Amino acid sequence: MAELVLDITLAVLLLSMAWGALHAPIINNGIGLFVAFGIVLALTWARLGAPDLALAEAAIGAGLTGVLLLHAARAIPVPTATTVMRPLQMMPSILLILLVLGLLTVITSSGPDSVFQQTPPLPDLVEERIADSGVEHPVTAVLMNFRAWDTLLELFVLLLALFGVRQLFPGQRVITRTGTQLSAADKPVKVQPWPPLMAWMGVLAPLLVLTGGYLLWHGSTAPGGAFQAGAILAAAAAVLHLIQNLPALRWSLWPVRALICGGALLFLVVAISTAWLGAGWLHYPQPGNKLLIVTIEVIATLSIAVTLALLVTGDSDDFTR
Amino acid sequence: MNSGAFYLSVGMAVFLIGLHGLLVLQDNLRRVIAVNLMGAGVFLVLVALATRTDPVDPVLQALAVTGLVVAISATAFALRLVSARIRHQQHKTKPDDGRLSSHKDKPR
Amino acid sequence: MSNLATALSWILIAAGIGFFLTGALGLLRFPDIFTRLHAVTKTDTAGMGLLAAGLAIQAADLLDTLLLLFIWFLVMGSTSISCQLLARYSLERDPIDEFSLPNEQADSIKTGISKTGSKSAQQIKPTRENATQGRGDHG
Numbered sequence: 009m010a011e012l013v014l015d016i017t018l019a020v021l022l023l024s025m026a027w028g029a030l031h032a033p034i035i036n037n038g039i040g041l042f043v044a045f046g047i048v049l050a051l052t053w054a055r056l057g058a059p060d061l062a063l064a065e066a067a068i069g070a071g072l073t074g075v076l077l078l079h080a081a082r083a084i085p086v087p088t089a090t091t092v093m094r095p096l097q098m099m100p101s102i103l104l105i106l107l108v109l110g111l112l113t114v115i116t117s118s119g120p121d122s123v124f125q126q127t128p129p130l131p132d133l134v135e136e137r138i139a140d141s142g143v144e145h146p147v148t149a150v151l152m153n154f155r156a157w158d159t160l161l162e163l164f165v166l167l168l169a170l171f172g173v174r175q176l177f178p179g180q181r182v183i184t185r186t187g188t189q190l191s192a193a194d195k196p197v198k199v200q201p202w203p204p205l206m207a208w209m210g211v212l213a214p215l216l217v218l219t220g221g222y223l224l225w226h227g228s229t230a231p232g233g234a235f236q237a238g239a240i241l242a243a244a245a246a247v248l249h250l251i252q253n254l255p256a257l258r259w260s261l262w263p264v265r266a267l268i269c270g271g272a273l274l275f276l277v278v279a280i281s282t283a284w285l286g287a288g289w290l291h292y293p294q295p296g297n298k299l300l301i302v303t304i305e306v307i308a309t310l311s312i313a314v315t316l317a318l319l320v321t322g323d324s325d326d327f328t329r
Numbered sequence: 330m331n332s333g334a335f336y337l338s339v340g341m342a343v344f345l346i347g348l349h350g351l352l353v354l355q356d357n358l359r360r361v362i363a364v365n366l367m368g369a370g371v372f373l374v375l376v377a378l379a380t381r382t383d384p385v386d387p388v389l390q391a392l393a394v395t396g397l398v399v400a401i402s403a404t405a406f407a408l409r410l411v412s413a414r415i416r417h418q419q420h421k422t423k424p425d426d427g428r429l430s431s432h433k434d435k436p437r
Numbered sequence: 438m439s440n441l442a443t444a445l446s447w448i449l450i451a452a453g454i455g456f457f458l459t460g461a462l463g464l465l466r467f468p469d470i471f472t473r474l475h476a477v478t479k480t481d482t483a484g485m486g487l488l489a490a491g492l493a494i495q496a497a498d499l500l501d502t503l504l505l506l507f508i509w510f511l512v513m514g515s516t517s518i519s520c521q522l523l524a525r526y527s528l529e530r531d532p533i534d535e536f537s538l539p540n541e542q543a544d545s546i547k548t549g550i551s552k553t554g555s556k557s558a559q560q561i562k563p564t565r566e567n568a569t570q571g572r573g574d575h576g
Contacts, residue, residue, distance in 0.1 A: 015332055019339045026343050026366050030350035030359055042362050049369055056336060056376050057385045064394050068401050073365065076401075076408050080358060083412035085419055101353050105345040112341050117334045124334055124381060131382045146387035147394070155391055162395050169402030176413045180420045191420075202525070208518045215511075235398055312398070319405040 018055060021048045035084060039077045046070025059231035060147045063223065067239035068316075075246055075320050142297035143228040151233060152301045156290045160279060163272040163308060166315050170268065173319060174259065178326050196327055201251045209251045216244035224309050228298075234305040238312030245317035256324035257317060264314060271311025275304055336377035344370025357411040361404060368400045442494055449491030456484030470527045478520040482513045 022045065029042040046069040053062035116123045134146055134154065141149040151159050179195070181188040220240040227233035248254040257264060278300065283289040292300050343366055350363030372393040379389035463476025489509040493502040 011332065015335055019335070022339060023342055023346065026346045026369075029362055029366070030346070030354060035356070035358060038359065038362065042365070045366075045369070049373075052336070052373070053376060056332075056380055058376050058379065058390045058393070061372075061376065061390055061393050061397070064397050068397055069369070073401055073404055076405055077358070077362070080361075080408040080412045083415045084358065085415070098349075098353055101349045105342075105349050109338070109342055109345055113338045116337060123337075123378065124331070126381070128382065128386060130388045131384065131386045134387055135384070146384070147390050150387045150391040151394065155388070155395075158392070158395050162398055165399050166402050169406045172406040173409045176409050178409070178412070180416050202522065205518055205522060208514055211514065212511075233394075235394055316401070319402075 014055065018048060018052050022052065035081050036078070039074065039081060042077065043070050043074035046073065060233060060236065063231060063236040064239060067236060067243060071243055072239060072246070072316060072320055079320075140294070140297075142292065142301050145227065145229055145231065145233075147231070148227045148233050151235075152305060153292060153297065156275075156279075159308075160272070160275045160290075163275060163311065166312065167269065167272050170315050170319060174323070178322055190327060206251045206253070209247050209253070213244045213247050216240055216247065220244070220309070220313070224305060227305065228302070234308045235312060238309045239316060241309065241313035242316035242320060245313070246320050249321040254321065257314070257321065258325045259318070259323055260325055264318070267310050267314045268318070269311070271304075271308040274307045278304060333377045333380040336380075337374055340370045340373025340375075340377055342370070343367075343373060346370075357414065358408075361407050361411060364407070365400060365404060368396065372396060446491045446494035449487050449494070453484040453487030453491060456480045456487060460484065471524055474520050474524055478516050481516055485509055485512050485516075 025041045025045040025048065029038045029045055032038040032041060046065060050062045050066040050070060053059070053065055134150060137154070138144070138146060138149050141153040143149050143152065177190075180191040182191045220237040223232035223240065224234060224237035225232075227237070245254055245257070259265060259268075279290050282291055282293075286293055347363045347366030347368075347370060350366065351360055354360055354363065375389045375393045375396075379386035457480065460477045460480030463480065464473050467473045467476055486509055489505045493505045496502045496505060
């Protein structure tokens, strides 16, 4: 009974905040509702027994995505384009949603071969082979060993997103006699950070780094892992950027480039060497698999942290040159 | 209806709300939010299906974690494109911003 | 766990939830951003403390209790700092116009501001040189 109340409350919150995020007349309210949606979604993951996903969602889905959205919303000029639509305009779309939802619910939840009667074979396979994988936590084992191919590609996707973002300057460039310069309208406004804010971020940033390190180390036996730790370290970078205490992150500095590309490249090197010299593509050698996984996780965490920090806080070169 | 099936429907509903937003809204930023909602709906479906087995299915949860990181990468790129487009359109309506003075018409 | 402890824990949790609901009601019903911030942050920190106390009674061991206290401390700090930041930002964007207020309120605001020496309310107008900054509603 209590579980039913919890489920219904979570569902009502999720659906109403999703609707509000799209249809709130003011864009900042919509973004706020989307961040709140992310936090309630993190609660839902905890309810459904997915703590790693809850950690990742709270850090990445609610936190970092909210920062990205708020930053992008600054570009929208005054007055904001109203997105308030009359209910009658939305009626065909709403009816379509309800119809499709009804059909899907009926199809998937009832009948003898409904999706809930099927028993997937994979969890038992994971259960059998987890002792050989090098880590004890099943989700980390799947991410870092059994489905390492997915994780490798994911690191490359992060890299590709960064390359795409680097093609576009964060503001309008104007041509001057000596080259190009950020136009006056897009130069960031320098504000002296408020001293209590600096003090509080001075408390939060070391705690975030500590939490990131803890999650990374604990990922082998408990919920945690490279992505959660990397996201929390990126959040620490965003926090420091807020008080203008972050050392300049520039693609032109070679340590930054080394950290960003290091994760994906290390993983690729491991994959190729296991393919040529070992048992097969991403088949880790048996006595050394824990060490290999931990090494890959540490480098991947740093790589993810710097990439996400660069995506969220922006390349400092773009604002000063 | 067990809780897994319930969250399966909730996930499908969130996906469809996102799809509705993508179809109906014109503001690009809202469309990016709508695509993120579609992604969240898909993850809800995945994790609801993960509750079918007794120790929860770790493969589907790992897929959802992977998908979350891919989603934020795509969102970061999409938002940079959206704000670049908005600034480009504004810049086109202000043509005398930052011209080199040597390009201005000299009095004859 | 004894019945008394469980009952006390649930009373504290219910009181905490009551505070949260009151804060949400204030958020919805108050007219101005400052009054809303005041309602939400005060009730949220009080509710969080009661919730943490109630959960600490039900906690498994000392480590969990300490973690709950630590969470309460972090939430309190972050909420207060965020509230102050939002209030200062709103004050800068539109300073309180003393001419639109009844006389005694205007006088108290003028003397209050000059006493604390903060010039921000009277001198900073929204002169953003970049019209491209998003001006979402601050309410």
